[in-house]
Amino acid sequence: MLKKCSTLCLILLLLLTGLPSLQPGSLASASAAPKNAVFVDKSSQSFIPLRFLNGLFGITSVLNPATKEIEISGGNSSILLTMGQASATVNGKAVTLTALPFSGNGTTYVPLSAVSTAMGIGLKWNKETASVTLSAAGEEAVLPVVSGALVKQDAPAAVSGKHTYKVGSRSFSVQTVTVSLMHPSVRLDAVLAGNTVGKTEALGSIAKRSGAVAAINGTFFDAYTSGAYKAPYGYIVSGGKMLKNSPGDKRAVFAYDRNLLAELIPGSEFSARYQSGSIEGAIQAGPRLLVNGAVSLNVAAEGFKDPKILTGGGARSALGITRDHKLILLTTGGATIPQLAQIMKQAGAYQAMNLDGGASSGLYFNGKYLTSPGRLISNALVVTK
Numbered sequence: 001m002l003k004k005c006s007t008l009c010l011i012l013l014l015l016l017t018g019l020p021s022l023q024p025g026s027l028a029s030a031s032a033a034p035k036n037a038v039f040v041d042k043s044s045q046s047f048i049p050l051r052f053l054n055g056l057f058g059i060t061s062v063l064n065p066a067t068k069e070i071e072i073s074g075g076n077s078s079i080l081l082t083m084g085q086a087s088a089t090v091n092g093k094a095v096t097l098t099a100l101p102f103s104g105n106g107t108t109y110v111p112l113s114a115v116s117t118a119m120g121i122g123l124k125w126n127k128e129t130a131s132v133t134l135s136a137a138g139e140e141a142v143l144p145v146v147s148g149a150l151v152k153q154d155a156p157a158a159v160s161g162k163h164t165y166k167v168g169s170r171s172f173s174v175q176t177v178t179v180s181l182m183h184p185s186v187r188l189d190a191v192l193a194g195n196t197v198g199k200t201e202a203l204g205s206i207a208k209r210s211g212a213v214a215a216i217n218g219t220f221f222d223a224y225t226s227g228a229y230k231a232p233y234g235y236i237v238s239g240g241k242m243l244k245n246s247p248g249d250k251r252a253v254f255a256y257d258r259n260l261l262a263e264l265i266p267g268s269e270f271s272a273r274y275q276s277g278s279i280e281g282a283i284q285a286g287p288r289l290l291v292n293g294a295v296s297l298n299v300a301a302e303g304f305k306d307p308k309i310l311t312g313g314g315a316r317s318a319l320g321i322t323r324d325h326k327l328i329l330l331t332t333g334g335a336t337i338p339q340l341a342q343i344m345k346q347a348g349a350y351q352a353m354n355l356d357g358g359a360s361s362g363l364y365f366n367g368k369y370l371t372s373p374g375r376l377i378s379n380a381l382v383v384t385k
Contacts, residue, residue, distance in 0.1 A: 035182055035259040038132050039109060040147045045099035047109035052143070057136040059119060063108055070101055070108070072115060079118040081110060090118045104150045105184060128292055128351070129263045130323050142278070144261040144325055146182050157183040158214055158383065160365045167342040172332045174343060175363050175370040177214045177383075179327040181260040185385040188256055188327075190218060190238045190283045192379050197236075197244055198229040200376035203362040204369060212382035215364040216329040217317050218283045219244075220356045221378035232378040234284030235270055240277075247271060250303045251286035252353040254319055254381070255279050262321050264288060264351045267302070283355075283381055289318065289341035290352040297341060308358065309337060315361040315374075316340045319381070320349025328352075329381075331363045331371040355381075 036052045050070060053061040059074035068083035080089040086097045099111035116123055122135040126142070134141045158179040165172050179186060191210050193201035200221075207215035221232040235253055236244035249267045256262040258280050265273055267286070273279055287299045287309065299310060308314060313336045320328040328349050335343060337354060344352035355361075362373030 035144070035184070037144045037146045037182060037259060038112060039104075039150060040145060042148060046112040046145075047099065047102075048112045048115065048143070050101075050108040050110050052141075053110070053115065056134070056141060057119070057121065057139055061110075070110060072110070072119065074119055077119050079115060081114075083108070088114065090114075105153055129261060130325060131261055142257070142261065144182065144259055146325065151180060151183050153184045155180075155183065157186050157385065158365075160214075160370060162370075163347070165343045165346045167335075167339045167346075170339070172335055172339070172343055174330055174332045174347070176347060177216075177329040177363060177365045177370070179214065179329070179383050181256075181262060181325045181327055186260065187384045188260060188262075188281055189382050189384060190236050190243070190281050190379060191215075191382050192232075192236065192238075192243060193377060198231055198378075200230050200378055203364055203373050203377055203380055206377075206380045207364045207382055210382045210384060212364070212384050213366060214329060214383040215380045216319065216331070217356050217360045217362050217373060217377045218379040218381050219285050221360075223360065223375060223378075230378060235267070235274075235282055236284070236379055237274065237279055237282040240280050242274065246284060249284060250301065251284055252288040252302065253282050253284040253286075254353060255282035260325070262325070262327060264321070264353055283379065285355045286353055287337060288353050289337070289344050290320065290349055293323075293345070293350050295338070295341045295345060297338060299337060309354075312336065313339070314358050315371075316357045317355040317361040317363070317371075318344055318352055319355060320344045320347060320352035322348055323350045327383075329363060329383075331361050333361075 036049050039047045050061050053059050061072045063070050070081040072079045081101050083101050088095050088097050097114055101110045124133040131142050131144050161176045163174045165174055191206050193199045203215055203217055219232050219234040222230045232244055234249055235246045251267045253265045253267055253270045255265050257278050287302045313334050315333045316335045318330050318340055328347055359374030360377050363371040
């Protein structure tokens with residue numbers, strides 16, 4: 001028997017057992033390449049895409065279509081596997097696998113425990129982002145973790161909903177769009193009005209020209225200036241390119257990588273993260289509402305001074321990330337920031353932050369407004385296929 005992964009890997013698998021499986025929503029999708037993600041099946045066996053290993057930490061991975069043999073090598077280590085078979089060879093020694101290589105959604109998956117043990121890859125479970133950090137030879141790579149079932153290419157990708165949540169003695173009518181980020185066809189982008197910093201445009205217009213199935217207003221901006229240039233506030237990143245810099249800004253940043261592994265990053269830490277090259281897109285707004293499923297507000301520490309944020313109520317937009325890699329886009333009216341945090345918790349978010357609100361608050365889905373903004377906006381977060 002092939003020796004199982006290290007104690008760290010076993011802890012990882014136990015933690016993953018508790019993660020719910022993805023349940024995508026109601027948009028049909030076109031065929032697209034799936035994201036790279038660690039997949040944990042219903043038996044708590046973990047798998048990694050073969051293609052992701054190729055070039056990782058100096059590793060070479062090859063699949064022979066004729067023989068269905070998989071060879072993974074790097075340094076002085078090698079492992080030879082065969083699709084669907086338990087027999088394998090590690091460094092020339094015959095072993096028996098407890099998890100078998102397989103193909104799903106056009107991707108070849110190999111057992112992570114076998115590969116990590118054979119190739120000397122360290123594994124670390126990241127609770128806050130439901131991801132795994134792989135490390136070797138002083139290098140790191142991070143992958144989201146999908147548990148339960150692979151997201152099919154022809155499965156729906158997003159769903160809209162209208163809900164009522166009660167906070168204290170008040171009830172709030174809420175509009176949501178929930179997006180499965182691990183769906184093969186889903187993409188995100190941060191889009192500037194008129195594709196130019198300082199311009200404004202209708203949210204619906206931004207969505208339509210972006211080919212978006214969903215969109216929500218993004219960062220704060222200087223909406224009340226009489227001039228034509230209405231500056232956005234905060235970091236804005238699209239396609240890995242910094243569209244708007246904001247050094248020293250402490251407000252929360254929503255960011256995601258090429259696999260749509262999404263997270264919320266403190267503004268003071270964002271510049272270093274961006275310089276690492278892992279950020280594909282980002283928008284900064286805040287304040288942070290939820291941390292690991294619990295309400296967590298520190299509005300003054302994020303630099304907010306406006307009474308509309310500190311104490312006032314009004315139209316609100318927010319986004320949340322669930323433990324199973326769904327993105328919740330939400331709008332509601334008349335809520336204070338503490339009430340909005342409670343709403344996001346009831347909506348199922350694990351991490352959440354506020355977006356620009358008031359007359360900017362708007363939510364677009366499937367060709368129409370669910371919440372109509374009261375003004376032109378500076379930028380938007382859009383969901384495309």
